[in-house]
Amino acid sequence: MASSKHASLHDVELAALSAAGDRPAFGELVRRHGSAVRGLLRRMGAQASLADDLAQDAFLAAFESIAEFRGEGTFSAWVRRIAARLYVKRWRKDGRLEFAQDLSDDSQAEIGSGGEGAAASRIDLDEALKGLGETERMCISLCYGAGLSHAEAAEALNAPLGTVKSHVKRGLDKLRSRLAPPEGGSGRQVGQSSGADAHG
Template identity: 70%
Template sequence: MSGANTTRLANLHDVELAALAAAGDRAAFGELVRRHGSAVRGLLRRMGSAPAEADDVAQDAFLMAFERIREFRGEGAFAAWVKKIAARLYLRRLQRERRLAGLAQEAEDGSVDAHQPDAAGRIDLDEGLKSLGAAERLCVSMCYGAGLSHAETAEALNLPLGTVKSHVKRGLEKLRTRLAPAGAALEGRQGNG
């Protein structure tokens, strides 16, 4: 691919690139992969995937997106569309490996203590997500990372809607506590007493 074509593609909007890809322009789809590949892999890692597995699932998601590119209408962001594909593929992989049944047990057996600060007293979102139980992490990641609704998440996980909402609510509460500055977390608890 020439440098002029690369520059031309880099200046196009995702919707324009998707239209070109639907017409058979592989370079246009390659630009979409370049733009959004790391975000898709990051979502999968936050959902609990190992880095190598995240790479594999992301690759599968982009292959599926390429095969279905004509279905992308540009009504939402391309990144959200491909993240939904990736999240669903990851969930199918979990179900296939029968790890989903162990999520509830793992959450009951205990997760990392959400109130224990790290050595520097700072934490980022990925570390916060690791502190959640597996079911909470999965539900929060799907609803806020992949952009799925609670109902879509419930359908994808084959869980009752209320269960998904509970996991998301508990997960977000733990994240707020975990990510809040030390003084703010204490003030919030004292004010609720």
């Protein structure tokens, strides 16, 4: 269990202590970021029990390679990328990949994963994601939840880059339609900057 000393430290400091063998420091990182990792896995399509298992595996993998984390990005983004790749491996092993299109089309929209007043929007987004095709949801989650570039997502999925871009584009179009405010109302606009660290 992390101590109050650990609770006041920055993630980079906790990672450095973890690399030196301080398990309570790593426990604090798990406490801080566990729900975000599980949330990403759920959005990617994992059932609750599988999300819990893969999140645990992701943190174990992160602990084993913690010396590789040097603070260039956030720890949260780093461990989410590990978790996303683990889920992709499971997804591919289950033979669930169905890439039918190979259309190149850039898409630079962003889907937020947190921030001020994000709870209601996140619930709406989670529901909208459930309405996407499995492959579209996977591609969008990799690019805008785990922060992978289109090229990195294509590599992880072992799919053509143009195909991934096409699935992202179509999925984002559907999300924009589903999350659009009613006439005269105000609502969440998918495609506006909201703190995600994805890039194409």
